[in-house]
Amino acid sequence: MSITIKDVEHVANLARLELSEQEKEQFNGQLNAILKYAEKLNELHTDDVEPTSHVLPVYNVMRDDVIKPSVSNETALRNAPDEDDGQFKVPAVLE
């Protein structure tokens, strides 16, 4: 399996990245090299192996539904690049 420039563009779009032509070329080569190396994993038969997503036996963690202090509106907006009327401001979503 080999990645093309078109694949790179598709993945960049999924990842919400805008790449220059030079970056596309570079990532195309590097990702192909890394994925080629990763094909090494196909040497192993894993049909009967359970996947490990987590090493500890920790499952859904619940907490009691009690009200606790939360951050103030002002604090929550402390790092906002743009704000208006106590809310994060973004470009219009709907035309």
Added chain:
Amino acid sequence: MALFDLRLQDVHSKLRTKELSALDLVESSYAQIAKTDESVKAFLTLNEEGARKAAAELDGALQAGGEQGLLFGLPAGIKDNIVTEGITTTCASQFLRNYDPIYDASVVKKLKSAQSITIGKLNLDEFAMGGSNENSSFFPTRNPWNTDYVPGGSSGGSAASVAAGQVYFSLGSDTGGSIRQPAAYCGIVGLKPTYGLVSRFGLVAFASSLDQIGPLTKNVEDSAYVLQAIAGYDPSDSTSANVEIPDYVSALSGDVKGLRIGVPKEYMGAGIDPAVKEAVLAALKQFESLGATWEEVSMPHTEYAVATYYLLASSEASSNLARFDGVRYGVRAENPDNLIDLYRKSRSQGFGPEVKRRIMLGTYALSSGYYDAYYLKAQKVRTLIKQDFDNVFKDFDLIIGPTAPTTAFRIGEQVGDPLTMYLNDICTIPVSLAGVPAISVPCGFADGMPIGLQIIGKAFDERTVLRAAHAYEQHTEHHKQRPQL
């Protein structure tokens, strides 16, 4: 003897007898930073005003006869991917260059209650992605043993600042070796605890199933003290382990008689520098003379660990880093066409090349049509790698090998070749995938650069890891060497 070479208990007794004050310790830290950081470049941000204020408060409390916390007065450096309220936290990324956290990470709260003093924030590879510190978007940190060499990474600033005597200890984070490998390269002690032992709340997430915070120190005793202060269950971290925390310091008995050590042949084979191998074998001889036994074992899936790790860690990273969208914090691109364009432009301007590369790799591995072939396959191989550890630990108490295949390399030597860079982590990555604890301790030098010995233990058996590391250290002088700066 430098102030920071004093044992913790000696520092504390000098504080009690007023021979020394917390403010003296803080001033000593900033004096050493002023003297050495122009060449080492470990710090991104200093907390001078805050540290002096905290020291004065501690001195006042001691005067008033208050209790001394476990790490009372000790100057600490914090890796800059651990959030600190009121102190800029950048992750060494342009994306967060002005980020002002609204809370303290749980480990920072724990350090505050143990009464150490935050000196400043330490450099890293951007978002902890890298093994040399060259991926910092600000500047690379340099190895105190030779400033033409990398300090390792990603906790390179954390390791270099301890090696340079700028702080008493530091905190780092380890995803695939990011505490142990820089500790090895800089000739200090670095401990990656069992996954889940130390809360990750407030650690900017890279790969959530692997990330773990741990101490970087000059010796094993300090490592035990810092671990004691930061370990423990935290309801704010849903992956935090709810286990009882033992006494780590009392584990340092000096006795390793009867300990059974497995030495994986895969950790000592091709690609391992002969000088590193020789130093590890000499350490094993030392353990033998102390009454431990060792034999060669096989961990047959070791060679698959690096590929497994890069697929899993990059996949998790691509998901975790989706939060950096330019809306709530961080940089926001000017004049976007629409909301999607705002995300795209902000991320593209804010992230450096290695971060983009891993997001791309991870997004690809998780994308429709490739998920089974890459991500799921890697999760299955992770199971096999973990089983290698389970099998060896049926018959052995510890696994020992090198921390890294070589000593530190020159700055610039491996830039542009990500795959070679990734292979530097071949000895640390399997341990991260298995989630077990491991420590790197100094075990020699090759051409003037330090070598690290990796001691790996069973899950939550940090006591045995620390005991063995400490016993070894008591019979060697490597950890007492200091770089000339």
